[in-house]
Amino acid sequence: MATNSNNVDVYDPQDVLDAVARFRETHGRCQCAILDPWYNKGVGGVRDDYVEYMSAILAEIASVADHVYFWGFPEIVALFMERLPKTHEFVAWLTWYYKNNPSVIRGWRSAQQACIHIKTPDARMYPEHFLNEAQLEKKAQGKLRYMPGPTSVIESSLLVGFVGRKEQTGHKSQKPVPVYEQIIRMATTEGDLVFDPMCGSGTTGEVCLKHGRRAVLNDIEPEYVEMTRNRMERCTPEEPLQAALI
Template identity: 60%
Template sequence: MKRAKSNSLRVDSVQCLLFEDEQEEKTLQPSDIVILPPQDVMQTLQGVGQLVTTTILDPWYNKGVGGVRPDYYEWLFSVVCAAAKISNNIFLWGFPEIVYKVLDHLPTDFILVAWLTWYYKNCPSVIRGWRSAQLACLHIAKPSAKLYPEHFLNEAQLEKQRQGKLRYMPGPPSVIEAPLLVGFVGKYEQVGHPAQKPIKVIEPIVLMTTKEGDIVLDPMCGSGTTGEVCKKLGRRAILCDESEEYICMTENRLKLHRVDQNVSRSRSYF
């Protein structure tokens, strides 16, 4: 299998790299983090070919950074629908004035579970008027998708649960407060991505929808934060991005090589 001129894998090749083959065992192992070569998000979604627990979609917001396309909403709806074919849960990030339109075009058999908000106080802005301090994240899922609010229990609540005295299962708030990674804020976490999301923002959505060993797909992985979170929590992850720069950034951050035609899973640098 050779890479196409666009450095993309064939649509049917992602599944060959990741999952079982009759001739050779290629199943993702517990705690595996797989980085694919750079390719378009639709190629990744169509190529995975097997159900994943959670897919995280973080497209550019059609406001100049990352490019502008006149058919942005049609494209966005098609990406969400493609993700729905292989996912139990989907998280779609974006500005509220953009992502709300997806609610009128939910994939068949998917429902809105929650409208999440990432609230940050430290957004630098020269705009005269309202300063942006939030980003929306739509959690849509199959009605049968399981949630794990117990992953957020503190020690006292866990003890009550063990004793059978926990009267109800408290869930996490739908507003996630964490500062932007700018300037000296989170400088040890920063890797140079212009829109890097903090670990504290991605961690709750992975905890709520997955258990150890579940697969998380991030076809627009950017700086690789999803991979960092999955590595920490013992989840398996499939990461990709259309940018060669961001794939390199993710490789350096996770100390893993991308897969190629001769390797069924990522190899450690060491």
């Protein structure tokens, strides 16, 4: 049975494609979907047909979502640039930059992950969610001459060691909340629906709960579904600090 905690539904463990089918039946569409799979690098196994397999999943997810964010290491995400669903247009190549990866790797240490943002031609974006107070005031007075947006490089520390201790769940590939706040707030407004069918520790759910979005979450691993459900129980909606945080 699915749980529903403050507008977040967490499906019982199932494959991503089954989750998409169920989502289509129940909700039809959503404003935003996040696809953050294993990266074909060992954790979660390596598949020879990774590109074909993931392209099919990307197409299915795009068929139910206005905005899609597709994550991975840059050399993997790059393989999909020529295979984006035709229903969507390319918006941006986003980079999550972190400089605190532990130095256990010989050679180049990872300091980034990539994310392709695609959307349907009619889908709205919300750069106004990132205005500071002075800019909001100018906007209210009709004096904001252009709409500044956030940069395509999102800087946020990797959750490792003592960094983000309170946020850490024990999931091997957990994204930091500030990274998902940026992408979800760019594609949605209050009350909108976000679908994350490979949700891991449930970062999408936490961000949606904090910012008044609804979410449907799924993962194939029972352990991660339980982790996500527990995380949702602990989360509470956040009072917006300022009007811009909507």
